[in-house]
Amino acid sequence: SQTIHQWPATLVQPVGSPLSLECTVEGTSNPNLYWYRQAAGRGLQLLFYSVGIGQISSEVPQNLSASRPQDRQFILSSKKLLLSDSGFYLCAWTKILGGKETQYFGPGTRLLVL
Amino acid sequence: AQSVTQPDIHITVSEGASLELRCNYSYGATPYLFWYVQSPGQGLQLLLKYFSGDTLVQGIKGFEAEFKRSQSSFNLRKPSVHWSDAAEYFCAVGAGGSYIPTFGRGTSLIVHP
Numbered sequence: 001s002q003t004i005h006q007w008p009a010t011l012v013q014p015v016g017s018p019l020s021l022e023c024t025v026e027g028t029s030n031p032n033l034y035w036y037r038q039a040a041g042r043g044l045q046l047l048f049y050s051v052g053i054g055q056i057s058s059e060v061p062q063n064l065s066a067s068r069p070q071d072r073q074f075i076l077s078s079k080k081l082l083l084s085d086s087g088f089y090l091c092a093w094t095k096i097l098g099g100k101e102t103q104y105f106g107p108g109t110r111l112l113v114l
Numbered sequence: 115a116q117s118v119t120q121p122d123i124h125i126t127v128s129e130g131a132s133l134e135l136r137c138n139y140s141y142g143a144t145p146y147l148f149w150y151v152q153s154p155g156q157g158l159q160l161l162l163k164y165f166s167g168d169t170l171v172q173g174i175k176g177f178e179a180e181f182k183r184s185q186s187s188f189n190l191r192k193p194s195v196h197w198s199d200a201a202e203y204f205c206a207v208g209a210g211g212s213y214i215p216t217f218g219r220g221t222s223l224i225v226h227p
Binding site: 006032034042043044046049051088090092094096100101102103104105106107108110 | 146148150155156157158159160163165204206208213214215217218219220
């Protein structure tokens with residue numbers, strides 16, 4: 001079966017510091033990978049998605065970047081965090097199934113920027 | 115492009131009462147529809163999904179949803195709510211050939227003892 005991991009689970013960082021969040025999927029190959037953010041009391045905002053190694057699509061211009069160095073690894077980064085980067089970050093994956101894709105989510109990372 | 119509306123931001127029910135969470139979508143063709151649940155501080159868990167076939171879909175944790183094309187709806191139901199069902203519920207719609215679903219804003223379920 002497939003599993004998706006995110007770490008760290010919780011992170012407190014000062015404004016202006018760098019960020020690296022990691023997401024790893026096990027038990028599948030060639031997944032599509034996604035980064036979402038949830039601000040407090042709000043819905044899901046798609047940040048990035050990737051259909052393959054080195055292929056990143058950005059949905060929202062922002063202070064963040066994403067990379068996919070390996071097939072089942074997706075990294076969210078920032079060079080300098082802003083207060084507005086605080087939130088709950090979710091990684092998700094899908095397996096391409098001729099259009100019937102279903103997203104499965106990781107446990108999330110809670111980021112607090114102070 | 116598809117869109118999803120969850121008209122209720124909050125729903126309060128008593129434990130043991132029945133539940134219906136509303137979801138309306140906008141899409142020109144037959145959509146793929148999903149319901150997810152998110153407990154506080156957790157990721158989203160898939161409750162059920164509809165691709166085709168029987169319009170009444172059974173999911174985990176005793177939930178079901180019914181696809182009604184004429185009403186563009188995919189409402190989530192449960193006959194008897196448990197206190198552990200208190201969570202945020204998200205409806206999502208995916209279009210055939212698109213691997214980026216559109217999520218609703220979510221409905222927060224509060225369960226009174």
